[in-house]
Amino acid sequence: MSDQPAQGRWAIMLSLLAALMLNIWPLPEMAQLLRPDWVALVLIYWILAIPHRVNVGTAWLAGLVLDALTGSVLGQHALALAVLALLVSGIHLRVRVFPVWQQAITVMALLTVYEVILLMVEGATGQLHNLEWRWAPVLTGTLFWPWVLFLLRFLRRRFNVA
Amino acid sequence: MASAFSNTRNPKLFGTGPSPLIRAGMLALLSIVIIALDHREGHLDRARQALSVLTYPIQLMVDLPHSALERASESLATREYLLRENRVLQERQLELSARTQRLESLEAENERLRELLQSGARVGERILAAELLQVDLDPFRHRVVVDKGSRDAVYPGQPLLDADGVMGQVTHTGLFGAEAILITDPSHAIPVEVNRNGLRTIALGTGDITRLDLPYLPNSADIRPGDLLVTSGLGMRFPRGYPVGTVTDVRRRPGETFAAIHAEPTAALNRSREVLLVWRADGTPFERDPLGEPPLQRDMRDEESLPGDDSPPPVPPEEPVDE
Numbered sequence: 001m002s003d004q005p006a007q008g009r010w011a012i013m014l015s016l017l018a019a020l021m022l023n024i025w026p027l028p029e030m031a032q033l034l035r036p037d038w039v040a041l042v043l044i045y046w047i048l049a050i051p052h053r054v055n056v057g058t059a060w061l062a063g064l065v066l067d068a069l070t071g072s073v074l075g076q077h078a079l080a081l082a083v084l085a086l087l088v089s090g091i092h093l094r095v096r097v098f099p100v101w102q103q104a105i106t107v108m109a110l111l112t113v114y115e116v117i118l119l120m121v122e123g124a125t126g127q128l129h130n131l132e133w134r135w136a137p138v139l140t141g142t143l144f145w146p147w148v149l150f151l152l153r154f155l156r157r158r159f160n161v162a
Numbered sequence: 163m164a165s166a167f168s169n170t171r172n173p174k175l176f177g178t179g180p181s182p183l184i185r186a187g188m189l190a191l192l193s194i195v196i197i198a199l200d201h202r203e204g205h206l207d208r209a210r211q212a213l214s215v216l217t218y219p220i221q222l223m224v225d226l227p228h229s230a231l232e233r234a235s236e237s238l239a240t241r242e243y244l245l246r247e248n249r250v251l252q253e254r255q256l257e258l259s260a261r262t263q264r265l266e267s268l269e270a271e272n273e274r275l276r277e278l279l280q281s282g283a284r285v286g287e288r289i290l291a292a293e294l295l296q297v298d299l300d301p302f303r304h305r306v307v308v309d310k311g312s313r314d315a316v317y318p319g320q321p322l323l324d325a326d327g328v329m330g331q332v333t334h335t336g337l338f339g340a341e342a343i344l345i346t347d348p349s350h351a352i353p354v355e356v357n358r359n360g361l362r363t364i365a366l367g368t369g370d371i372t373r374l375d376l377p378y379l380p381n382s383a384d385i386r387p388g389d390l391l392v393t394s395g396l397g398m399r400f401p402r403g404y405p406v407g408t409v410t411d412v413r414r415r416p417g418e419t420f421a422a423i424h425a426e427p428t429a430a431l432n433r434s435r436e437v438l439l440v441w442r443a444d445g446t447p448f449e450r451d452p453l454g455e456p457p458l459q460r461d462m463r464d465e466e467s468l469p470g471d472d473s474p475p476p477v478p479p480e481e482p483v484d485e
Contacts, residue, residue, distance in 0.1 A: 021224050024297040032301040056186045060193070068213035069220060070299045071334065071341045074206050075196035082193065086186035125201045129302050129348050129369055 008161035012054060015042050015152060016062055024069060033133045036141035039066055039077075040084060040114050044107060045152045047088040048096050050162065059085035073125050080117040084110055100146050108142040207334065211312075214336025221307050221339065225295040287401055288441040289323075290314060294434065295339070304344035304371065306330070308437060311338045316439055317447050319399055323438040327405040327428035328352065328393060332439075344431050345406065346371050354406050355394040356385055362394050365406060365425060371432050374407050376423040381414040383421060391425055401440060401448060 019038035027035060039062055046054035063078030070077075087110060088095075095106050115138055122128050155161075199205040292310040299305040310316050312335040320332040322342045330344040345352050350367040354376075361384060365374040379385060389409040395402030407425035414421045442448060 017220070020220055024221065024224055024299060026224070026228070026296045026298050029301075032298055035298075035301070056182050056189060060189045063193075065213065065216060068210060069217040071303075071305045072300065073197050074200035074210065075193040079190055079193035079197070082186050082189045086182055089182045121197060125197065127303070127349060133301075 008159055011155050011159040011161050012046060015046070015155060018042075020062075020066060020069060023066065034136050034140045036137050036144050037111065037114065039063075040081065040111060041107070041141055041145065041148045042152065043081060043085060044088050044110060045148055047085055048092045049152075049156060051089045051092050053161075055089060056082050056085045073121060073127075076118060076121040079121065080114045083117055084114045087113065100149065103149070104142050104145045107145045108138060111138040111141045207318075210334050211336055214311075214334075214339065218311075218336050218339045221295050221297050224297050228296040288443055288445055290439045290441075292437050292439055294437055296435075299341075302369065303349070304330075304347040304367065304369070304431070305333070306342050306344065308332075308340050308342060308439070309338070310439060311336045311340050313337050314439075315441070315445065316340045320447065321400045321404075321440045323404060323440060324429045324434040324436070325438075326430060327407070328400060329427075329429045329431060329434065329437060331399060344371075345427060345429075346374065346431060352400065352406060353394045353396040354391040356409075357390040357392045357405075359384055361385060362396065365391060372426055373410075374425040374427060376409075376425060377420055379421050379423055380419065381416070381421045385409060385412055385421075385423060387411055390428075399448060401442075 016039065019042040022038040023035070043054065043059050043062060047059070059081040060078045063076075063081035064074070066072075066077040066081075067074050091106070095103055098106065112135075115134060119128070119131075119134060196206065200210075290310060292308040295307040295309060297307055299307070306329075308316075308322070316332055316335050318332055318335055322329045322331055328345060330342050330347070330350065332340045332342045334341045343350050344367070345365070346367040346369065348367050348369040352365050353362065354365045355362045361379075363376050363379050363383075365376055368375050374391075376385075376391075387409050391406045391409065393400040393402055393404045393406055405428045407427045409423060409425045412421060412423050440448075
């Protein structure tokens with residue numbers, strides 16, 4: 001891996017940074033509820049594509065930054081993203097060859113697990129509110145998956161990240 | 163099952179370091195420990211401050227297009243528009259300074275009366291203007307980011323106001339920015355009193371940016387729609403007498419212990435970009451105020467004890483146990 005070009009790492013970092021920024025980008029109130037979990041989507045892609053470089057540790061660190069960024073309980077998103085990363089790295093060989101729509105369904109299942117972990121932490125720390133809108137990000141995340149896939153695949157090929 | 167989690171794709175990494183399953187397990191345990199420590203407030207404030215060095219630039223970057231747009235629209239404004247705005251502002255300034263004149267004499271009178279009552283005079287407050295960053299933190303919780311941090315002596319628990327009333331309080335501070343919770347956040351409560359008669363209660367956030375809940379008043383309480391709620395100064399977080407909300411509806415429910423009362427915040431919680439941070443006049447935080455005990459208690463003690471007598475009188479002597 002020592003012969004990897006440096007820009008490969010930058011492509012990963014920049015895509016994660018963009019996802020973090022999109023997660024707090026100001027939106028109208030209605031659209032806020034529908035905001036997909038960009039960080040989770042981007043991490044799912046990178047772990048499917050290059051699990052030997054982006055793995056559970058990366059996901060955990062990204063989650064910790066996301067926690068600090070959104071002011072949630074420190075460790076909440078870190079836990080959820082680490083578990084998500086573990087699941088993805090377990091099935092990446094199969095999911096990678098799925099057609100896009102089957103991938104999207106897998107992503108929906110993964111995002112549901114992610115959301116359930118977030119809910120469990122919120123329940124444990126006594127901050128459970130507004131349950132009826134909690135599943136909207138799962139649906140929008142699934143709908144956005146093909147675009148995330150095409151964009152990041154383009155990025156990966158363009159900068160030769162392997 | 164376990165074989166599904168071991169990474170067999172890259173032979174270079176095969177067998178080096180713990181498997182993803184073990185690593186994830188350790189990180190999950192670590193996260194749970196962190197969650198527990200952070201939830202029991204304050205244990206991880208240092209870590210949060212360190213992380214804010216990383217996150218504040220991200221928040222600034224997200225805010226950048228909006229502040230740039232604002233600046234651009236300012237520099238592109240037409241001459242007539244600026245003149246009109248200037249005129250309106252001047253009129254408003256005149257009106258406000260006229261009102262302030264009266265306020266100053268009232269303040270002096272209030273201080274004289276308080277001296278007569280031998281209760282501590284309330285001194286003024288120091289105020290710093292700050293700006294909210296345009297970022298969405300979490301749609302279900304009402305949190306905002308301001309562009310002043312511990313470098314400007316902002317402290318956790320500090321009151322946050324706008325031109326019309328109380329907005330909330332600071333929860334975490336970084337070096338350059340701070341995060342604040344709004345009074346309408348479902349986990350926020352603020353001690354208030356009815357301005358008309360001094361009736362004290364607590365206003366809870368509802369998660370709805372236009373509504374506060376007053377669940378602890380009995381059906382017989384003297385409160386009606388239109389009443390102004392101001393901070394009571396109890397709880398030692400907020401200075402006394404700032405407007406919080408206006409009562410919008412009062413439903414007295416026979417058979418229930420408490421009435422259902424709602425209020426609307428006076429501060430423009432979802433519109434203000436300019437906000438104010440408040441200190442005591444000498445720059446010290448409100449909560450470490452040596453005189454910051456509830457005014458009611460202090461007044462009562464002044465009545466029933468001699469000057470200079472600090473211990474409460476009704477405590478019985480406790481020597482004759484072992485002599």
